[in-house]
Amino acid sequence: MRLSAEPAYVLHTRPWRETSLLVEALSEQHGRIGLIARGVQGPKRQVLRAALQPFQYIRVDALLRGELARLIAAEAVDAAPRLHGEAALAGFYINELLLRLVPRGDPFPELFDLYGRTRAELDGDNLAWTLRRFERDLLEALGSGFDWRVDADGVAIDPAARYRLDAEQGPRRLLSDRGHGERNAAATGRALLALADDVVPQASDLPGLRHVMRSVLVHHLGPRGLKSWEMLAELSRVSVKREPGPVAE
Template sequence: MHLVAESAYVLHTRPWRETSLLVEVLSEHHGRIGLVARGVQGPKRQVLRAALQPFQHIRLDALARGELARLISAEALDAAPRFDGEVALAGFYVNELLLRLLQRNDPFPELYELYGRTRARLQDEGLAWTLRCFERDLLDALGSGFDWSVDAEGVAIDPAARYRLDPEQGPRRMLSDRGHGERSAAATGRALLALADDSAPEAADLPGLRQAMRSVLVHHLGPRGLKSWELLADLARVAPKRDSRRDGDGS
């Protein structure tokens, strides 16, 4: 299959052999694609190398044979965002989730659009809420999402209650006599209704929502976690209290 002028976002790049790169992209019409970019390490290929950096929006030509396609050409479509600190970690998390949950060559045009929106929001909006919306929409696209306005029994979500997320059936209301630790790792009804309405909840509701969403993602990821989660845990052990406006518990 010959890919011509295919738009894509670069998710991951790593060296391969002496002068080449292995590149993973999320393309508009063909989903996740693995590419071999040959001979791009020389001084005359600097422009091409720059176009193959993570988060870059590109247009590419490639020849697909087997699991990996051979990159013929690529050009940047914009100036890639310069993420640093917590924003870079959040972007790494988004890319890693896509790499782990998407099979190659499975078309997901809605995820291509979602990635573009999320990439822009990471620069301008609160990290935690941006990531929760990304997780919600990713699960929906993969057919594993929920109706966030009702629980697993079909009862309307109570904004004053707390809910754990059953990965298969959705929100389940927690009893009031549960221990503090178990309840603090659950989502408030207010947070679930915020997901349903696509309106940011109060900052106090975001940590529990993160924990509840993570339990669903762990189910789909299997026993091997994410490197970005490990990095976040390491950062939390050494970093001072972060800016509450960005809710610091991003991924």
Template sequence: MRLTAEPAYILHVRPWRETSVLVEALSEQHGRIGLVARGVQGPKKQVLRAALQPFQHVRLDALLRGELARLATAEAIDAAPRLHGDAALAGFYVNELLLRLVPRGDPFAELYELYGRTRARLDGPHLAWTLRRFERDLLDALGSGLDWSADADGAPIDPAARYRLDPEQGARRLLSDRGHGERSAAATGRALLALAEDRQPEPSDLPGLRHALRSVLVHHLGPRGLKSWEMMADLARASRPAAVRDDNP
């Protein structure tokens, strides 16, 4: 199958053999695709190399045979955002989640649109909220989303209560006598309702929402975690005793 002028976002690039690279991209019509770009290290391929950068929005031509497509050309559609610090780590996290959870070859048009929205927000304010929205919408697009306005038994979410998220059944209300560790890893009902309404939660509610959503993602990822989570943990240890910010995955 030939792909012609297919819009796509570059998720990951790694060297392959002496002069080539392997590329993972999220395309508009064909979902996540793997590509082989041959000879891109040559002096005449500077424009192509510049287009094959993570977060870059491109228009590509390729020939799909088997699991990998052979890339013919790629041209940048716009300028990729220049991400630094927390925004760069968040972008790495977004790309890694897509690589781990989205199978190749399944068309997810909503994911292409979701990535475009998220990419535009990564270098803006409210980074933690941007990531929580992305996690919610990614789960929805993959058919693993939850009802954020009602608990697993169908009762409306109580904004004053705390909930853990069961990946299969939804929100489970915590009893008041639960230990501090379990409560700190749970989301407030107020945060879940804000997520349901696409309304930014209170800053104090974001850490619990992050922990609750991570438990759902861990279930779908399996035993192998994310490198971005490891990086976040390393940064947190390095910054002690300073308070750990919630702007990251």
């Protein structure tokens, strides 16, 4: 199959043999694709290498044979966002989620659009909320999303209650006699309804929302976690030692 001027976002690039690169990209019509870019070392190929950096929006010509495609040409469509600090870590996180959860070759046009929107928001003011929305929409696109307005028993979400997320069945209300630690790791009903309405929740609701969304992602990822989570944990430890304060995730 020939791909011609196929829009795509670069997710990850690594060396392939001596002079080539293996590029993972999220394309508009063909989902996640693996591209072999041959002979890209050397000064004459600098423009091509620049176009194959993570977060770059490109148009691709490639010949798809089996699981991998041979890259023929790639052209940058715009300038990739210059991400630093927590925004760069967040970008690494969404790319890693896509690499781990989206199989190659399955078309997901909604994911292509989702990535473009999230990419544009990574340097915004509410990074944690941007990531929660991305996780919500990623699960929905993969067929693992929830109705955020009702719990697993079909009962309307109570804004004042707390919920955990069952990866298969959705929100489950916590009983009032649950321990303090379990309640702290749960999300408020108010936060779940904010996800349903796509409105920014109260700042105090974001940590619980992060905990429950991660529990669902862990279920789908299996026993091997994400490198970005390890990096975040290390960054949090360093931040606490230097100056206490929140680290966005």
